[in-house]
Amino acid sequence: MKCLRLYKSLLFTFVKSSIRLSAVAVLISVFAVYSVICTFCCFLSTFSEMNKANLNIYLPEYYSCEKDSSGFVLSVKNTNVKELFSVLSDMPEIIDYKAGVANLLHTSSDSRFFLSEYAYVLYPDEYKDVYRYINPEYTVYEGRDFSEDEAQTCNNTIIASKLSNMKIGETFTVLCDKGNIDLTVIGISDEFVIPLSFFEKYGYALYYTDNNRKQHETNKNCDEIIFERNLTDEELARLDAASLNLYVKLPDENDYASDYVLIIPICIVFCIMTALQVYSMFLYLAKKSQYHISIMKITGCKNSTVLVLTLLVTLTYILAALVIAILCMPLLTELTMKFRLNYVPCLSDFVIAFVFYSVVVLAAVFPGLRSIVSKPLAKVGEIL
Amino acid sequence: MKLIFLIKSLLASRKRFIVLISASFVLTAVLLNVSIAMCEEYYARMSYIERNRYTDTMERIYIKSYSPLTDEYVDKILADVGLEKNRRNSPEPGDIPLESSSFEDKKSAYKFMDGMVYDGYFSNIYLCKYSEEYSSFIDTAVSGEIPDKDKNYDGYIPVIAGYGSGLNIGSEIKSNYYGTKTVFKVVGKYSDDSLEAYFSAQPNMIYTDEEIMYKAGLELRPEDQPVLTPSPEKEQIVGEDGSITIISSDEEEEVIPYLKGYYISRPEEMTPAEFRARIEYLTENEIYGALVRANNPPIKGRVYFENLYIFTIMSFPMFLMIFIIGTLGVVGNLIVNADSNISNMAVFRLCGAKVKTICLLTAVGEAALTLPALAVSLLICLLIGLVFGFAAISVLSSVITTAVVLTITLVMIGVRLVSVIKDRRKLI
Incomplete structure (x- = not known):
């Protein structure tokens, strides 16, 4: 209870010390979360259809084609679009639909x-x-x-x-x-x-x-449909039973891990860039709250407690940014839709982005905060 | 002198802080530069397509015939659909046997369009003979001279080098052009890659006027070429692009029909559907003994480049975030810098510095953070480009990055100066 009160008062001091900087830090954190989400959208949206399960559905009744020797599965029957869509709603996620x-x-x-x-x-x-x-x-x-x-x-x-x-x-x-x-x-x-x-x-x-x-x-x-993953025999049979003209192209062997090999370093670079931007702001806010910190220490707070509290305050800024980011998610979705990115960010992506970003920021500000907390009144008048 | 000392002491008082903020500015400017450089090519392509819309106004065809393709003959074919006034030669590559190439494989020998025997390997430079220089009807530019068909060139054939050919003005190509020792001299060069990017021209091409070739006696005028007779027993392979190859099964010399590519431009008053229908009519029917084929893809348009740059398009939201974070970061850090300078400024003021001096120090203090960082970031981008061969910087990207950083710096200096002048008490 005491800790909660101390945390609240420290947070209040942080915000009051510079409202402008607090707002900028939160805004930067919001966009840091979005930058990670946009990286996910960019790399997890398909840009190479060869890598994904690819199903071409031909709508015209007269269409006929022959079995291809290069590993294509083929089935030709009559269809209509309504029937097609009633079946497609139960299928794996569609990542590309090219209407003919x-x-x-x-x-x-x-x-x-x-x-x-x-x-x-x-x-x-x-x-x-x-x-x-x-x-x-x-x-x-x-x-x-x-x-x-x-x-x-x-x-x-x-x-x-x-x-x-x-x-x-x-x-x-x-x-x-x-x-x-x-x-x-x-x-x-x-x-x-x-x-x-x-x-x-x-x-x-x-x-x-x-x-x-x-x-x-x-x-x-013909329409061309690309699914997120290869269809199982059962799903193919369901499409077949719905009397669809199918032309199924088997996907190439794809190493999905390669996507993540690129995503993770890019996300880390973004987080480091953002952490560098907010580093001086958080330390400046902490330095501005040094009298509050020294009072906490004089009243008996241990160094570690104060350090944890300052880290928690920093985390609160990031949490606030996460909440704003989630609330403004429809705007981000609009943006990704403008560029026809088919990967829709979900809540788990926001959590991953938050974890990534907060770990990098907390790791960055930890040494600075520790030195401020251990000697709160050292070098008074000098910043950082 | 005193002022320089003050600035020096101001910067030296917070070394660690300045290094950190500068590092963040450098990283931001590098990422901004790289992202703009990555998008630039896509935007250049799209603006070219929007400006010209060649996919709506031009079709490319091949005409194959056993009769020589004289202008009158081709016009007669096109007049059948009312398009005879809209014809231009398309950039077709023709091989140049280099002087050093040797005749080794007789089986690869076949007669060329002009009836002369091609006796070398495929060289890595191609010659394109045009009837009308491309920059006169395509949005491209030539630096240097354009070969003049009426001028007498002494002992060499003047050519324009393709943008991607690696040849420069003054370069010479010595060739054994179908039995005649010939020197091609580069007198001009295309200053952009429009022909290669949009019109399927080979990057390593050289271009010259066909009239110059006729005058030099290196090519036969179509009027002087013989009418060939069909040889139905020979196997013909028709390529996807409409090209025709006749397979030689023995050492006997083979004859291929005359084949030439043309651009047909759409008359302004004609609708695209009407234009397409006329071209389709041409390609479906054999007219005056000539077979016309549509060449696909004729001109690369929006869809082609959207597919080519799909990853760039999908990266736009990411780049936008970099831009926003960078801008906010620079603003926030400049606020921190200015706020933390207030105590130093107060000391200067107490020691007798005028408000004018304080203003100057404020401006220099802010600029000292951003400008060196900007210069370092541009250097880093140049280094990335040199080491990784990756276009991390371009003129436009460096101009935009500089403009963004300068604008933010100037705005922040302006805001800070206003607050210094308005609220002097803060300094004392």
Whole structure:
């Protein structure tokens, strides 16, 4: 109880001695925790798909391919995306989902050629639960984006590319043997964007036969999914049972330890850099509290007790930083999402970052604090 | 003199503290420098792509034919889709047999496009013959001279060296160019690697005007080249890039069809889909006896470089944290430095120093921490670059790091000076 009171009074003296420096020290500690978390995000997010289990799922019904001699497992069946996502939610974590682009076949009055436009495919929002970066990033320059309803159900709307010279309200006609499909342009972006519901409504492959009996097609290219780990036979069987077109690529042998071999030294360098920054601040705060420390010693506190208390105060700063870091986690997640880092930091990462950082900082400030505590009034007027 | 003594005593009074803060500044500046240098190349590539958007405006094709590829002939093919006015030669590597190379393996001999026998090994320098110099239509620059087809060069062929070729202006390449002793002299050099980075040119290439080669008698004009006849019994291998090789099964000399690469630029009024459809039409049909193939990847665009620099992109949040920690650290340490100087300043003031002198000492005291640390950090980055061969420093990164550190120092000095002038009582 006495110790708690002493700790409280010491903490109060530390903070009061320089509120500006205390704030800066806490802020630096917050970003030190974030720097460690960002290192995790950078190295644990996949950047080499060869290192991870890789599963390509082809959606078009007509797609067929042959067994590859280089160790690929292959299975071809019919599918639809809804079914796929209901199965994927029970699968290992998806670390990359490359949605295949669409080729939309159309004609233009001033062209004698059949034109095909590449279009991003927009998945409904609920699929973001399976993979948060499933949808492409695009900016609508003119007009409007798809409403939630339009993304869910096909309302025959499309966002046109600014290079296509189309205007808002114009009709974009997709050619089809079963009758042409008219889509209304609602916005202008860098690329064409079409909701997935278009393919759910009309089919993943639409054919058009021209006068020369040559067949052209509107289709959606295959999606490519990369899982965190290789799928077990049971999981593959489940995908197979769900009638999916599978093209499974076996992963290369990967030494996951190599990731950590890089992460740990980088984290240590960051922690040392930050510890160097905050070292002089903590010692300055301790030096400013030297009268308080000497009073504690005069009233009978042992050197070791005072030292532990000062270390605890330092740790409190770091703990405060950890709490702020956890509270501001959504901001960090926003930042990592901007760079499409697929590793989502969890609470355990924050704890690891805290342990890393606090050990380095406490080890750094320990000798300085010990000398201040042992001779609190030595060299009064001289800093450090 | 007195002032210098005061500054010296001010710095000497807290040696340990100054060393520690300087070390933290040095480490921060090094990390900041390295992170900026790592991102710089990616940003340079992206800004080039944004500026030019060649992937939207150009397609690359190969035309293969048994007839010589004269301008009229190629234009006739392209006129079929209305693109005859948008043609330019693409950078195609042609081998230069160096003088020292010897003819050893007869089986590797085959007739070249111009009908002459290639008699050497593949040398490590390639010659590209252009019809229009690339800097005139591609965002790149040439330092030195551009070979002039109307000028008479005495005894040598003027060439522009590729950025990555390792050749400099004035270098000479002595070659046994298909039986003719030839000297290629570098008169200009590309000052950036745009051709290699975006247009799939070989780094070790030299470039010259095809007209100069024709005039020197080293190449036959397409108009003078013979019309070849197809030899269907020979085995042809078509490479992924559209190149065609004819396998020689015996020592007999083989003939390959005329083959040339072109860039076709999209007319401004044409939509990309229309342009793509016309190129696709060309590549699907044999027109006037010529086979056109699309060359993939034609021009490296955003997606290629995003994949190439994926690790840099993923490191951005990490670099941002370094920047924030560094900035906060410098600010915090300068506050500590200034606060801990107050007692010393009070002593100076009591000994008769004017406020002006105190201001000067404050400014020098702050700057003495950051500026030497900045210089040391730049030196360390240079050393890292020299020892590890890793681009730890660049002009831009050093400028940005210097600007950041100087800005923080100046702001902190400004704040401190204001507080010294406003609150003199603190000093006495």
